[in-house]
Amino acid sequence: MYKYDEIDQTLVDERVAQYRDQTKRYLAGELSDEEFRPLRLQNGLYIQRHAPMLRIAVPYGMLSSKQLHKLADIASQYDKAYGHFSTRQNMQLNWPLLEDVPDILAELAKVEMHAIQTSGNCIRNITTDQFAGVAPDEVVDPRAMAEVMRQWSTFHPEFALLPRKFKIAVSGTKQDRAIVQAHDIGMEFYLDAQQQLAIKVWVGGGLGRTPILGTVIREHLEWQHALTYCEAIVRVYNLHGRRDNAYKARIKILVKALGLDEFKRQVEEEWAHLKDAPNTITERELARVAQHFEPMPYEALAQHDASYDAAIASNPAFAAWAKRSLHAHKMPGYRAVTLSLKTHGQAPGDATSEQMHTVADLAAQYSFGELRVSHEQNLILADVKLSDAFALWEKARAQGLASPNIGLLTDIICCPGGDFCSLANAKSIPIAQAIQMQFDNLDYLHDIGELELNISGCMNACGHHHIGHIGILGIDKDGSEWYQVTLGGSQGNQASIGTVIGPSFSAEEMPQVVEKLISVYLTERNGEERFIDTVRRLGIAPFKAHVYADKNAAKAEGIA
């Protein structure tokens, strides 16, 4: 993974000093709350329900063992010994003290980490596929370009105070796993007819209050121009994006208001001036960064491993886990392994310091000392030998990191919601936990098969509920907590926004509602059909009918 040189290190060190001074001035009353706000936000510090929340950047989801050990130590020393991995591949601490943040940043800088631009109205952490570099369907490893873009966006002077946050995702696979269509800018890398690295550029996607999938603004962009083209897009947005209304301030609203053609015309006009400017990426720079993402020193292994096959045959619990948690790898005899942060009954995406230390050790022992955070809020060891899988499983299981539920209904994506977040309409974690307990029977869970369930505690959609096969959104009705359900959302190449099935439910009803949706699917599915495909084939009507049947019956009785 990328290693800092002196330039990178100086920058994060200077950031620590700058932020220490800003905090000092704030505490001394020399900065007002309003003035300090964007400064702390651009350093990932929110003021939340109980305490500030600090979001630490994990660029494109990559972590080293050393870094994860450090995160675990920081969580122990400055927080309640746990952290939350987010859908944007970052890590959040829920209880740090504002006064301690400069020291936390200094600790992070020691392991080449920071919290720069993890919040606020600026270009945020760039996200990508958690299987980057090892996925068999990968055409281009997107990480070198992601790192080049990370550096470009870090303290970009022109884009320091945008109308609203700005999120970029990059992807280099046939099957998109980075949700490029749900980002302000999505960059899809591919090899063009000349076998040159090229980019398909998406713009104007975003969830939140007004969920919109992005559109393609340019089918073919030579990689050298990635930065200047982004500059043209962000400049048009910076100048013309709405600042008078925070809910209309994302780039998606500007693109809709102008229409893609006019927006594109303005961008291309800007770009005509910016093209070939010094920010044009050089071969040499891409090569310099790419050498940090060279393939690992893999051993030459056979496709199969006898000890692994034997363990699968003799140990059903291991086999169930392996079925869900092992993912195909470019190299024979290797697998990417997902460690589940979705143990039933635990807050999705949370990991204790002890668990973090364990994962860091496992990564060191079995996966070249590196790991990734997925936007599904799990941790991935990308390069595990089949022959090590069993030992890894035993150790992970002892720490509650081996729930065999990856990609299944209980692998819930969930925002912190009302337990932590001051913007929440409703709690989300207890809903996730109740659903997990409802579907605690493993055979049943595996029978239901692949399913994505996403929960957000409010319209801001931090839990990506719009693109969940089943999406749950917390809403506020007369001061009490209710939940609206959507069906048919999806990430990936066929990304889609879910449809609301009808009136909302109370928290107590939610596990049963999900149970009913599942029962319709189980009766209606054709063979191996996945939940989402059944929803697409049948539409929401039969689901809706079943879920509201009792309610309607009750109503009818009431009238009679």
Add this chain to the structure above:
Amino acid sequence: MSHLITLQADVAKITEDAWQFVALPPSQQEVRKQAGKVVLFKLTGEQTVTPEQIAGTLIPANGKVLVPLTVFIARKTQLQARLDQKEVGVWLDTHESLTDLNQAQADLNALPIIAVHVERFADGRIFSLGSLLRSRYGFKNELRAVGDVLRDQLFFLKRSGFNSFAMRTDRSAAEAIASLNDFSRPYQGAVDEARPAFRRYNR
């Protein structure tokens, strides 16, 4: 004491202000509200200055004057002689357009100073306006940030081409100078240094 920081050959100093800032008279228009809240930021291209305000703007008879863009456009003939003496500069708001400025004044370098007024520090349009003035319009003279100009934006303003900063007067300008150099080796090319780190250094 002056609150003006100027950069000359990369050295920052507190200097006396030679320019008289000409403000528009208050408008009679009502404050625009949305959901009960005052609208904080005006939209780019929005017409916010009335003909009465333009006509009613008092321009001091002598000395160097920094006049609002709308006044400059409407009353340019009146100002022409002083413009030729290099005694007229123009300031614009972040929602005003550089095209309008350029149409009124084809050779921007005839202006000894252009200022961008930022009503609220969080309005990042000022950075794009500075960048465009320098890189697109080739403006070479003094480029000043005025209004809600605070220390923590100085580094970005400098990198966006500003070389003079009228700091908010309730804060120390002398202390703010330090923030012009918050970062010594920025990554990306910008106005002050066009080459990104990967072209400047042998990384």
